[in-house]
Amino acid sequence: MKTSDFYYELPKELIAQDPLADRSSSRLLVLDRESGKITHRTFCDITDYLRSGDCLVLNDTKVIPARLIGIKEDTGATVEVFLLERKEEGIWETLVRPGKKLRKGARVVFSEGELKCEITDVLDDGNRLVRFEYDGIFEEILDRLGQMPLPPYITHSLEDKTRYQTVYAKYDGSAAAPTAGLHFTKALLDKISGMGVKICFVTLHVGLGTFRPVKVEDISAHHMHTEWYNVSPEAADVINSTKEAGNRVICVGTTSCRTIESSCTNDGKVIAQSGNTDIFIYPGYEFKVLDGLVTNFHLPESTLLMLVSALAGKDRIMAAYNEAIRERYRFFSFGDAMFILPRG
Numbered sequence: 211m212k213t214s215d216f217y218y219e220l221p222k223e224l225i226a227q228d229p230l231a232d233r234s235s236s237r238l239l240v241l242d243r244e245s246g247k248i249t250h251r252t253f254c255d256i257t258d259y260l261r262s263g264d265c266l267v268l269n270d271t272k273v274i275p276a277r278l279i280g281i282k283e284d285t286g287a288t289v290e291v292f293l294l295e296r297k298e299e300g301i302w303e304t305l306v307r308p309g310k311k312l313r314k315g316a317r318v319v320f321s322e323g324e325l326k327c328e329i330t331d332v333l334d335d336g337n338r339l340v341r342f343e344y345d346g347i348f349e350e351i352l353d354r355l356g357q358m359p360l361p362p363y364i365t366h367s368l369e370d371k372t373r374y375q376t377v378y379a380k381y382d383g384s385a386a387a388p389t390a391g392l393h394f395t396k397a398l399l400d401k402i403s404g405m406g407v408k409i410c411f412v413t414l415h416v417g418l419g420t421f422r423p424v425k426v427e428d429i430s431a432h433h434m435h436t437e438w439y440n441v442s443p444e445a446a447d448v449i450n451s452t453k454e455a456g457n458r459v460i461c462v463g464t465t466s467c468r469t470i471e472s473s474c475t476n477d478g479k480v481i482a483q484s485g486n487t488d489i490f491i492y493p494g495y496e497f498k499v500l501d502g503l504v505t506n507f508h509l510p511e512s513t514l515l516m517l518v519s520a521l522a523g524k525d526r527i528m529a530a531y532n533e534a535i536r537e538r539y540r541f542f543s544f545g546d547a548m549f550i551l552p553r554g
Contacts, residue, residue: 211428211429211430211492211493211494211524212427212428212429213424213426213427213428213429213432213511214427214511215524216510216511216512216515216516216519216524216528217510217511218510218528218531218532218535219510219535220510220535220541221535224535224538224539224540224541224545225363225364225540225541225542225545226364226540226541226542226543226544226545226546227364227365227366227544228366228544229373229374229392229544230544232395233253233377233392233393233394233395234252234253234254234393234394234395234397234398235252235253235254236252236253236393236540236545236546236547237250237251237252237253237539237540237546237547238250238251238252238253238255238256238546238547238548238549239251239530239533239534239537239539239546239547239548239549240259240548240549240551241522241526241527241530241548241549241550241551242551243521243522243523243526243550243551243552243553244553246526246529248529248530248533250537253393253546253547254398256398256402256504256549257398257401257402257405259549259551260402260405260407260460261405261406261407261457261458262405262406262407263406263407263408263452263455263457263458264407264408264452264457264458264459264460265407265408265409265410265448265449265452265457265458265459265460266402266407266408266409266410266460266462267410267411267412267445267449267459267460267461267462267466267469267470268376268378268391268394268409268410268411268412268462268463268466269376269388269391269411269412269413269414269462269463269465269466269469270376270378270379270380270381270411270412270413271379271380271381271383271384271388271413271414271415271416271465272375272379272380272381272382272383272384273358273359273374273375273379273384273385273386273387273416274293274352274356274382274383274384274385275352275353275355275356275357275358275359275371276292276293276294276356276359276385277290277292277293277356277357277358277359278290278291278292278293278320278325278352278355278356278357279320279357280318280319280320280321280325280327281318281319282311282312282316282317282318283316283317283318283319283326284316284317285311287311289306289307289308289311289312289318290306290307291304291305291306291312291318291327291338291340292304292305292306292307292359292385292418293352293356293385294337294385294417294418295417297339300341300342300343300348301330301339301340301341301342302339302340302342303333303337303338303339304337304338304339304340305337305338305418306329306338306340309336312329312338313329313332314329314330314331314332315328315329316328316329317329318340320355321354321355324344324351324354324355325342325343325344325351325355326342326343326344327340327341327342327343328340328341328343349382358371358374359385359386359418360374360543361386361421361542361543362421363509363542364542364543364544373392374387374392374543375387376388376391376392376394377394377395377396377399378391378394378399378411380411380413381413381415383413383415383438384415384416384417385415385416385417385418386416386417386418386420386421386543387416387543388414388416388462388463388465388466389463389506389542389543389544390462390463390464390504390505390506390547391462391463392543392544393504393547394462408448408452410444410445410448410449411442411445412439412440412441412442412445412466412469412470412473413439413440413469414437414438414439414440414465414466414468414469414487415437415438415439416437416465417435417436417437418435419434419435419436419437420435420513420514422435423511423512424511424512424513424516429492429516430492432490432513433488434488434489434490434513435488436486436487436488437465437468437486437487437488438484438485438486439468439469439472439473439484439485439486439487440483440484441469441470441473441480441481441482441483441484442482443482445480445482446473446480446481446482449470449480449499450479450480453478453499458501458502458552459499459500459501459502460500460501460502460503460504460552461500461502461503461504462504463503463504463505463506464503464505464508464514464517464518467491467500467503467517468487468489468491468517469487470499470500471489471491471497471498471499471500472485472487472489473485474498474499475498476498477498478498478499480499490513490516491516491517491520492513492516492517492519492520493516493519493520493523493524494520495520497520497521500521501552501553502549502550502551502552503518503521503549503550504547504548504549504550505518505547505548505549505550506541506542506543506545506546506547506548507531507534507539507541507542507545507546507547507548508542509542515527518548518550521550522550530548534546534548
């Protein structure tokens with residue numbers, strides 16, 4: 211299968227630049243993966259498609275304000291340091307711009323010295339290891355000085371940082387939001403729970419690799435980026451008991467999907483564990499746990515579009531995307547949602 215098989219034309223004006231005032235008022239395209247039937251609803255109507263006994267799996271990762279703008283100590287030049295992964299206390303792997311100005315030993319000052327860092331190493335892929343210097347609690351300083359790492363296709367500034375977080379975000383570590391979860395409000399989750407739907411949380415820290423394009427034409431030759439995940443014993447028990455009872459497991463977002471499909475045995479039993487996953491799900495993949503998926507609309511030729519095509523079939527997904535374009539749905543991170551229904 212070719213990368214170009216997953217291309218579609220998207221009018222630029224359909225890329226959502228701002229979140230809606232009410233999270234749950236987004237539109238919802240409901241796709242029946244058996245018949246291909248499409249229904250147009252509002253996101254809060256998702257309750258019409260859930261059943262008592264279902265399990266809804268959500269990713270409780272929290273986006274960190276990872277983008278820091280500072281000045282190079284010796285020249286005063288403006289530079290950017292983007293946090294990728296904490297290696298140890300005060301030491302982070304980062305992306306820097308411009309790279310030529312930030313070689314080993316270079317020092318950067320943020321907010322007139324409230325935070326400083328030194329480049330301690332240049333890695334093989336060009337990323338930098340930096341050591342931060344500060345007084346106080348790093349997370350509090352980062353919350354004051356850092357900017358939310360919005361995707362490159364969003365050009366508007368974000369006035370309220372919480373709108374690029376799910377209402378259930380808990381564990382710091384993501385460079386991007388698990389955007390399917392942005393549609394849920396606490397009131398909607400309470401309503402869903404009150405219906406007898408089990409809600410459980412897993413964690414996958416979303417990396418910048420989620421935005422990297424597939425550069426090979428044969429998708430099977432693509433090397434997937436690695437992300438850290440965790441499935442707790444409680445989450446594993448809830449998911450496994452749901453399957454054993456013959457009920458449905460519905461993931462909110464491709465990250466939740468990748469997490470549970472990475473942590474299960476071949477016979478579909480989810481194991482409580484932590485680790486790194488580079489699972490690449492594309493057409494031909496046999497899902498072991500997941501039955502249904504709530505997801506946003508994804509970029510052309512992206513690994514996420516390939517994942518949803520593995521679940522519902524490429525032709526049905528591409529037909530649904532064309533329908534969404536005709537109906538003027540809002541696309542990508544702050545856009546509308548799709549619910550790929552479980553079979554049966």
